[in-house]
Amino acid sequence: MSYDDQNIFAKILRRELPAAIVYEDERTAAFMDIMPRSPGHCLVIPKAHARNLLDCDEADLAACMAVVKKLSGAAMRAFGADGVTLLQANESAAGQEVFHLHFHIIPRHDGEKLKPPAGEMESPDVLMANADKIRAAME
Ligand code: 5GP
Numbered sequence: 001m002s003y004d005d006q007n008i009f010a011k012i013l014r015r016e017l018p019a020a021i022v023y024e025d026e027r028t029a030a031f032m033d034i035m036p037r038s039p040g041h042c043l044v045i046p047k048a049h050a051r052n053l054l055d056c057d058e059a060d061l062a063a064c065m066a067v068v069k070k071l072s073g074a075a076m077r078a079f080g081a082d083g084v085t086l087l088q089a090n091e092s093a094a095g096q097e098v099f100h101l102h103f104h105i106i107p108r109h110d111g112e113k114l115k116p117p118a119g120e121m122e123s124p125d126v127l128m129a130n131a132d133k134i135r136a137a138m139e
Pocket of ligand 1: 019088096117
């Protein structure tokens with residue numbers, strides 16, 4: 001399985017497609033998921049080419065995980081969440097649809113079920129406002 005640099009997240013990284021960016025550093029980027037499974041659902045990705053966890057350089061993986069931790073706390077604070085679900089799929093059989101490694105951060109509230117994947121597309125204005133909220137909650 002190889003990396004195809006025409007995938008959607010590679011285009012977001014190259015700024016060929018818009019996204020509500022939450023965070024960016026040398027090795028990683030984070031932005032809001034366009035079809036959120038709860039308000040505040042965002043994605044952390046390495047900047048380096050990696051199809052998924054299986055071909056990711058370990059230093060990039062470590063950098064992603066540090067950001068996943070930071071943004072998990074920030075997203076929980078920003079949305080007054082009671083918990084946070086992390087999801088990460090490898091290959092179609094596992095539910096992967098975009099073939100650039102990504103970690104889902106999904107804030108959760110007691111008693112609230114996750115919306116189904118590939119559901120409603122959120123408006124860019126709401127996604128931008130949610131990205132701002134998470135950024136403001138980062139320490
Ligand atoms: P996967 O199923 O590969 O783990 O998750 C892919 C995720 O990418 C889905 O949650 C989907 O909503 C999200 N997604 C698909 N296309 C776009 C897009 O153009 N922009 C953003 N921000 N997210 C997208």
